[in-house]
Amino acid sequence: MDLLVESRGKGVRMGDIAKLAGISRQALYLHFTTRAELLIATTIYLDEINNTDERLAASRNARSGPERLDTYIEAWGTYIPEIYGVAKALLAMKDTDDAASKAWQNRMQAMRHGCEAAIEALKDDGNLSPDYSPDEATDILWTLLSVRNWEQLTIECGWSQADYIRKMKQLARRVLVV
Amino acid sequence: MDLLVESRGKGVRMGDIAKLAGISRQALYLHFTTRAELLIATTIYLDEINNTDERLAASRNARSGPERLDTYIEAWGTYIPEIYGVAKALLAMKDTDDAASKAWQNRMQAMRHGCEAAIEALKDDGNLSPDYSPDEATDILWTLLSVRNWEQLTIECGWSQADYIRKMKQLARRVLVV
DNA sequence: TTTGTCAATTGACATCATGTCAAGTAACGA
DNA sequence: TCGTTACTTGACATGATGTCAATTGACAAA
Numbered sequence: 001m002d003l004l005v006e007s008r009g010k011g012v013r014m015g016d017i018a019k020l021a022g023i024s025r026q027a028l029y030l031h032f033t034t035r036a037e038l039l040i041a042t043t044i045y046l047d048e049i050n051n052t053d054e055r056l057a058a059s060r061n062a063r064s065g066p067e068r069l070d071t072y073i074e075a076w077g078t079y080i081p082e083i084y085g086v087a088k089a090l091l092a093m094k095d096t097d098d099a100a101s102k103a104w105q106n107r108m109q110a111m112r113h114g115c116e117a118a119i120e121a122l123k124d125d126g127n128l129s130p131d132y133s134p135d136e137a138t139d140i141l142w143t144l145l146s147v148r149n150w151e152q153l154t155i156e157c158g159w160s161q162a163d164y165i166r167k168m169k170q171l172a173r174r175v176l177v178v
Numbered sequence: 179m180d181l182l183v184e185s186r187g188k189g190v191r192m193g194d195i196a197k198l199a200g201i202s203r204q205a206l207y208l209h210f211t212t213r214a215e216l217l218i219a220t221t222i223y224l225d226e227i228n229n230t231d232e233r234l235a236a237s238r239n240a241r242s243g244p245e246r247l248d249t250y251i252e253a254w255g256t257y258i259p260e261i262y263g264v265a266k267a268l269l270a271m272k273d274t275d276d277a278a279s280k281a282w283q284n285r286m287q288a289m290r291h292g293c294e295a296a297i298e299a300l301k302d303d304g305n306l307s308p309d310y311s312p313d314e315a316t317d318i319l320w321t322l323l324s325v326r327n328w329e330q331l332t333i334e335c336g337w338s339q340a341d342y343i344r345k346m347k348q349l350a351r352r353v354l355v356v
Numbered sequence: 357t358t359t360g361t362c363a364a365t366t367g368a369c370a371t372c373a374t375g376t377c378a379a380g381t382a383a384c385g386a
Numbered sequence: 387t388c389g390t391t392a393c394t395t396g397a398c399a400t401g402a403t404g405t406c407a408a409t410t411g412a413c414a415a416a
Binding site: 357358359360361362363364365366367368369370371372373374375376377378379380381382383384385386 | 387388389390391392393394395396397398399400401402403404405406407408409410411412413414415416
Binding site: 191192193211212 | 373374376377
């Protein structure tokens with residue numbers, strides 16, 4: 001996990017991980033039969049120690065739809081950099097490895113439910129833009145908040161983490177809230 | 179090119195390409211010394227036969243800033259599915275191969291200039307939202323229109339190509355135009 | 357004290373894709 | 387006829403994942 005986070009997922013081989021863990025490469029395979037499995041276990045572990053589910057669910061306590069949208073974006077936006085290294089490694093395997101692809105899809109579906117709930121809250125408040133159906137709005141929010149977009153805006157465009165969150169909230173409001 | 183476009187870039191090996199071209203794998207290496215080079219050459223060729231530059235530049239003729247934004251999104255959005263297979267293959271190599279990474283960055287910078295020009299036109303018209311500096315607005319438009327976002331919305335969310343373009347125009351206007 | 361189990365080790369090996377190298381061949385033009 | 391050019395065949399190196407077999411050392415139960 002340390003290695004993946006630190007090196008942003010790039011060039012981390014099974015041997016490197018074993019070395020850092022102080023065991024042989026083969027011993028690693030006794031615990032995780034494939035690289036994908038190791039990566040998946042790492043994300044699960046990472047979520048566990050970071051208390052991810054709870055932190056993401058905290059936006060439920062918001063009093064209004066727009067506030068809920070804000071807090072969800074804040075929670076998710078804070079979460080991304082913590083998992084970025086592992087996510088990136090998984091993302092890279094996604095296109096060739098079926099297990100990795102499914103694991104990633106699974107994580108992203110979970111995050112989509114958060115988006116869906118936020119949109120639902122907006123709708124219940126009567127604040128959802130009439131331009132979009134709840135499904136479409138969810139699609140848009142989900143895409144807006146993708147890890148790739150975070151990557152592009154912060155790493156390539158040089159936005160600070162604070163900028164990212166602030167601008168993302170503003171953007172989501174402009175698009176989705178009436 | 180056919181193979182890449184058709185198979186969406188997935189699992190296309192040098193041997194497969196050679197086979198389809200009716201030459202030996204080694205002969206392929208006489209023409210393109212690396213896979214990355216072949217992919218890069220393919221995108222250039224693809225752009226050439228598709229008259230990409232001209233089509234993307236056509237938005238210059240728009241009479242107003244917002245109209246220019248629309249036509250640019252239309253042109254770019256129409257372009258993406260045509261290059262998607264090759265783009266995807268290049269994208270997959272980006273994280274491990276330096277040449278591929280640079281080539282992709284290069285293409286994306288070119289596309290960024292289009293975004294920049296559209297934002298500039300908005301600003302000149304006094305239509306650019308005061309919430310964003312031109313740079314920020316360019317970052318946002320550039321990210322919004324990324325190939326990954328197109329991929330997510332059309333392939334994963336099931337939006338039709340027409341939906342994508344229509345909604346993207348609408349979204350960009352809501353975010354960027356005052 | 358013996359025996360069995362468990363986790364791990366060492367080292368060899370299969371696989372698969374990219375990329376390299378060497379020797380040979382068929383066509384074509386001067 | 388000679389030389390050049392594009393290509394062929396086939397062998398090989400590399401680097402990563404993943405597999406297999408034989409071995410070791412510790413610990414626990416009989």
